[in-house]
Amino acid sequence: MREHQTTPSAAGTEASNLSHLLVPLDDNLPSTHAELYFDGCSKRNPGEASVGVWGTICGESFEIGKRIGVATNNEAEWMAALLALLIASNKGAATLRLYGDSQLVINQLRREWKVKSETLIAFMEDAADLEERFQDVQYCWVPRELNTQADRVANRTFLNTHTNNNDNP
Secondary structure (H helix, E strand, C coil), X not given: CEEXXXXXXXXXXXXXXXXXXXXXXXCCCXXXXXXXXXXXXXXXXXXXXXXXXXXXXXXEEEEEEEEEEEECHHHHHHHHHHHHHHHHHHCCCCEEEEEXXXXXXXXXXXXXXXXXXXXXXXXXXXXXXXXXXXXXXXXXXXXXXHCHHHHHHHHXXXXXXXXXXXXXX
């Protein structure tokens, strides 16, 4: 569980590259809390991958899937978590509870496990920058069976993009 006061800061490079996916903020949001589930899927390790985020942001239901190219399973999970942090922040959430079924990502975000991979270290730095935008961030591990919606979004995105690519000569 991470708790801290917010101070404005720039997002890390990987997360800021996702900013084009965001919808402008609505000034009439009913609350400032977000509860999001994230999941990443990689069809090989590494292989073509996608991410999914599902839940509520400031009282509104939300989901997004994005194809991320070639990534390992761990990289896909991390990219999904970063996307969730970025979107919740840009949509005005002051507090965030983020759920994922990757013990590695959740425990690294909680600073309970060391981050060794250079790529994942960069993701951790991006996450730390994004965390500063919130008053409170909580990371919660859930079993795969409780993360089916985010998994569905990630897999649907992968399959839809894969099908669409095959339809175009």
